[in-house]
Structures are given as structure tokens and as C-alpha cells.
Amino acid sequence: MTQPSSGHKAGAFDIRIFISMLIGLYGVVLVATGLVGTSDDELARADGVNINLWAGLGMIVFAACFLAWARLRPVVVPDDEQRSEGDETP
Template sequence: MTDQHGYSEHDVQREVTELQQKSATAARIFDLRRIIGGLFVVYGVIVTIAGITDGQAAIDKAQGVNINLWTGIAMLILGVFFLVWLKLRPAAPPVPPEEGGAE
């Protein structure tokens, strides 16, 4: 059966399915855990490298603690945690609304 625009019920259902798949893909791509984890890993690498290359004067300025190194390592651990969390518990696809429900 076709509607007033010439679309069959099968065509409409196929379009809805395609849109749901695209929505689920977009939800996985823009999951905040991926963005936060990626940023923490990138910044963690930068800060860790800065900590490794710090001179003794910078370490003495922080009361003998290589703060860049420890902060960089902590950022790396946090970033990896977010990325592992994303891998172990991926975002659930959105549930399509039921058709013909009470209004």
C-alpha cells in the first residue's frame, strides 16, 4: 500500500531503520567517554614528556616532587580508564518509540 506521496510502507520502514542506525552510530562516535578519554591520554602524554625532560630547577621549585611526571601519569591512567570503560560498556542504541501507543 502506498501513501499520498507514493511511498510504500516498506520504503518508510527502511528509511526509519536507516535513520535509527545512523543515530546509533552518531551516539557511539560522540560518546563523551571517548572524547574525555582521548583528551586525557593526549594531554597525559604531553605532560609526562614534560615531566621526563624537566630539569632539577623545576623539580626543586615544586619542593622536590616531579609534579609534571606524576600529573602526566595520572592523566594517562584516567584517560585509559575512560577508553577501557567505553570498550567494556558501549553505548546502548536508542530504543525506537512504540507505534500505535496510547496518546
């Protein structure tokens, strides 16, 4: 008697991976802009806060949390056999 398999993980096709990569990339660009391209005039307009740096760091942390969520709770895609057994629609 064989036990039915539980399916396979979505892996790289999980949408959370794409979202975390995109937000992480934007975060890295903002951190680089905040570290290199911020002038004193821009800091004065933002009340002394390097907004690019802080927003970029926040986006990197968010992307890391999203990636951890995707790794810790992966989406399981049912196998074809399980899909056909559980489907009631024609």
C-alpha cells in the first residue's frame, strides 16, 4: 500500500519570492542613493532625516521578512493525481 504524496513546493515560482526580490532591489537602490547622493539641501527639506536611507532600510527588512515567510511556509502544489481526485468540477 503506497501513501499518497503531499505534492511539491512552488519554489522559485512562489509570488512572494518575486515580490521580496523586487522590493529588496528597490531598497538597495534607495540605501545607495541615501548614502551617496544625499545633499545638505535635501536633508534640510526632509527636516534633517535621510529619508532615502531609512525607506531603503525599511524595504530591505520588509523583503527579508517576506522571503523568510516564503521559506518557512512554502506553498505546496498538489500532484496531478491529487488534483484529479479532489476535483469535483468537470
